[in-house]
Amino acid sequence: MPYTYDVNNLLECIQIQLEANEFILSDEHSNIYVESVKRYLKINEFVRNKNGSVRICLNSYIPLTYELSKSKPNLIDKILTVTTYICMITSLLFLLATFVIYCILCALRTVPGKNIMCFTFSLFFAQLLLVIRSSITEDTVVCSWIGGLIHYFWISAFTWTNVCCFHMFKLFVKQSLVHGDVSADRKLFLKYCVISFTFPLVPVCANLVVAETELDSLLFGYGGSKCFLKSPLALIITFISPIILQVLFNVIMFSITFHFIRNTPKVQSSKERNDLSIFFKLFILTGVSWVFVIVDGFFEVSPFTFLATIISGSLGMFIFISYICHKKVFRLLSHRLRSSNKTKTYLSTSKTHVNSNSKTSNIEKAKSCITEI
Template sequence: MTTELVHAIDKPLSFLKSVRRSFTIYLKSILNIQKVTVTSSVFLANSICAENITRQNGTKLNISLYRKFVIREYVERSNLEEKLISLQNGYFVVRYGRKQYNFKLFKNVEALAAESHISTLRYLQRCFLKRITRTKDSYVYSHVNKLLLCKQIEFDTTEFNIRFSKLIVLSTKIELDYDEYAIMSSGKARICLKTFRKMLAEDKHEGINVWGIIEVTCACTSLVCLVVTFITYCVFPTLRTLPGKINMCLVFAMFHGHALFYFILYVSRPQVACLIIGTLLHYFWLVIFGCLNVCSFHMYQAFSSETVVVFSEVKRLCMYIAYSYGVPAIIVSSNVLFTYIYSDKQTFGYAGDMCFLNHQLSFVFSFIVPITLICCTNVFFFTTTVMQIVKRPKLENEGQIKLNRIHTAIYLKLFSVTGISWLLQIIDTFLPMSVFSRIVSVLNDLQGMFIFWSFICNKRIFNLYLKSCRSNLNKTVKEIAEQETKSIELTTSKQEE
């Protein structure tokens, strides 16, 4: 619900109580009922309770409302359901003090998730009221949406996916808003028959989903490129230097992170699988940035550090792996533990449309903050390294220094592309689906291809493969020649006998 402020509000919490009281009266009046029991109610405003709401031209107060209620009297159901649906475009008046405020009701996806976020509302800098009534009786609730009045059809769990509160029909890629479908206790989805027929008509006119083909092609190609890159490092021992092993750790994490992300996008999954995949996705995304942080630190140490490294290569590699893979494990475990405790043992913190962090504080402190810190340190490491490279004289016999320069340039490009694409991805999560979303998806899909192009598509790797092919060819020719020689000797010995 929303209203344009005509007066300043000096006590927001008291005003919110007046809104709740006025809405209850309005609801009973519209539905023509008296015996109503509210079992759950959340009023969440877009203002802060501790501060007065000042009035300026065009200032609006938005309140997200979520309410469960039970009607304890006989009613005409069809008539009641029509009135409930009509509430979405209704108006009601709130009198506060000697002033009057006109509120307009409209559907709001934030209100739909308000109850599931009750345990974390006290940490938000927003004014809210919540009320939960414990009853001995159990009820089956029905969402107020279009499905109350229409004939329905049912989708199996393998025929749809849910993303950002929208139901995506996998066969047509058509998206339905949150009030156009209902999820049953079996996990199946129901939509109106009229909506389904409209979908079929739209699908006939849309033709080929070009963006979908592009995204799937880039995603599959990227995963294949990551696999080929990892295999290349496994095949050639000369590539498995310390930077090479760091690259292998990065490629391993990136493959699993992207594979899990694509699985969430294109495959339907039950709740338990959603929890496991969301946890692993969170972990591997943090590992990716941890590996990039190790790359930048290693290059920084190679060019800028004045201290002599006393650790062996094996110990340094173990320290790098412990940091890039261990610290994310601690962050993810801590998030699961704290979320489980502060939600009164109701959730582990991974659910929702993308099977990812479904609490704002968890998302900020266990994902945004670590990535921001890593990006800031990477900027420092790369800036210092580049300055040292510019100052260092270029000598012809500096083979290792030259190789380090190449690695630094690659890591700098890699960090830039990866950091920018993930930044755009995070921004896109707060925006509706658009062409920008498609472009961001393609950029993320191309990360594996960029890794392959940076580390594998060069003259050195080509020569290694060429040398290996020649060696295998010579070995095969030699084996064939030896077999022919043995055959000739055997034939000669038989003739002599």
């Protein structure tokens, strides 16, 4: 006749000790009530010590503590959530406005301008996915997908800052760019796109490949309670490390370029120098914001958390102010609006000549772009 043995879970789990004032022992000594987690534990779920304390499994204590704290958010958490939503949504609106204005104005769509457009595009979706992630409460397939996309778009945004730095380096130091060569500019921008939208796949795919191996204890992959990278190790290896390398690359490129500009009087008042100055401010804000966010991630909610949230949420507004709030852009927008009104007026008075009007409209649009340039 086979025998069945009931093995106590306490033999296999990590244990914690509760003092006598942290639980209530029943009269029959058959169970205890843990006040902090509002839970009864049966006799096979705890062991009594001689000094009156008890030992229980860690996994029977932490999950309930987490759920209890999650179900009763305090005032600071609520304020932080509202602050995050306001900052992110405001940033998204400014990023969208910046991208649309670049699409409207032909004169802004130079190679540096297109680089800024792509940086804005990646940053927009990175922040949008963060907002969407905050509304997901369960570790599902959707949660995992969102975590992977957040990882991809943030690395992509930083890669575009590398592209912008490298382009400025080539423009000033190497002086290898030919002005006015449309074909060369198109090929160069295509190379930038391939690099900036392909490189982020490397850490993302590496994380997924490791997650599919036998190294389950390392907790690679996406999902978890935050719908992002599952462990601090994965965060450091596949997210923080690439960003640190990208920031170092930007620092080196900027240092060389600024040194060259300072020793070259002919570019002291150039338009490109102004573009470099604006992008340097953007790079500083981007880098500083993520330093704040990463450092804050190792501590509890504090006033520093609010500062990190506000700085990271102000990126969209800073981009809009730096690249759109200029007299030149306002002048181009005004000219574009007048040209559009003239075209509409002409079309409305020439209804009997549809084909002719269509050609005239195209000519007007072409003239608009030429005039802007």
